[in-house]
Amino acid sequence: CLEAAAMYALTEHDEWRQAGIAWLEPFRETWFRDWRAAHPHYAKFAKGRAPSFDLPVWIAEGGRA
Secondary structure (H helix, E strand, O other), X not given: OHHHHHHHOOXXXXXXXXXXXXXXXXXXXXXXXXXXXXXXXXXXXXXXXXXXXXXOHHHHOOOOO
């Protein structure tokens, strides 16, 4: 589900993180964008983890990358 994939995308376990990102990617401009907007604490946490894990910009900020 979207919530689980969003959490996996931020984990320290590389395989789980990549699986979460891959699951979310097709929905980054729709379901995930809306979910992230409704969960600002998630976006803030993701933004803090982005530099350490080279996360796509759209995970935390909603931009394209």
